[in-house]
Amino acid sequence: MADRGLLVVLSGPSGTGKGTVIRRLLEDNPQVRLSVSATTRSPREGERHGEHYFFVSREEFEQMIREKKVLEYAEYCGRYYGTPLAPIENWRNNGNDVLLEIEVQGGAQVKEKCPDCVTIFLLPPSEAELENRLRGRGTEDEATIQKRLDAAKEELKEASRYDYNVVNTDVGETAREIMEILGREREKHNGKQG
Numbered sequence: 007m008a009d010r011g012l013l014v015v016l017s018g019p020s021g022t023g024k025g026t027v028i029r030r031l032l033e034d035n036p037q038v039r040l041s042v043s044a045t046t047r048s049p050r051e052g053e054r055h056g057e058h059y060f061f062v063s064r065e066e067f068e069q070m071i072r073e074k075k076v077l078e079y080a081e082y083c084g085r086y087y088g089t090p091l092a093p094i095e096n097w098r099n100n101g102n103d104v105l106l107e108i109e110v111q112g113g114a115q116v117k118e119k120c121p122d123c124v125t126i127f128l129l130p131p132s133e134a135e136l137e138n139r140l141r142g143r144g145t146e147d148e149a150t151i152q153k154r155l156d157a158a159k160e161e162l163k164e165a166s167r168y169d170y171n172v173v174n175t176d177v178g179e180t181a182r183e184i185m186e187i188l189g190r191e192r193e194k195h196n197g198k199q200g
């Protein structure tokens with residue numbers, strides 16, 4: 007039987023480069039699955055329903071909460087975001103590692119419910135760099151950027167609660183570092199270190 011896959015929480019403020027790091031991780035490691043979240047925010051240009059997010063109404067989201075169909079959820083910048091529960095167990099039982107790219111309130115809920123998860127916080131090289139990246143993306147208006155910068159400063163305070171902190175200076179380096187962490191954790195979880 008395949009070893010059970012890891013549940014991995016990856017957090018880090020908007021503008022840390024999480025998306026790019028995750029794309030690299032998925033490209034290089036076909037056993038890793040990325041959970042697709044549900045959200046009530048509008049799609050950005052190029053985002054597709056079911057691929058980047060399940061874009062749902064507030065009513066639909068609140069129904070998912072009532073029916074306990076989400077592992078965790080949080081309100082972030084006035085929008086709901088949550089992790090659909092159903093696919094996670096199947097993937098893990100098949101030996102796939104499951105990556106949740108979620109913010110810190112959700113990260114804390116997952117740690118509480120699934121203490122065997124591995125939590126990784128991705129840090130920007132500096133606050134200035136984070137602001138550059140957020141603005142450089144050019145997908146949000148000024149008010150949204152300000153909200154995200156404020157949220158980022160709050161989120162950075164939570165980094166110490168995570169099992170691992172990784173500074174994202176170079177995407178390839180960061181992806182390698184994360185895979186090393188997962189390799190070590192897999193050995194620990196499968197009892198190969200005694």
Ligand code: 5GP
Nearest residue numbers: 020043079080082087088089107108109112
């Ligand atoms: P964005 O709107 O930039 O796609 O995401 C905003 C924030 O919501 C990011 O920090 C992202 O990690 C977080 N997020 C995305 N999906 C989920 C989710 O399912 N649950 C929680 N708690 N946060 C999420």
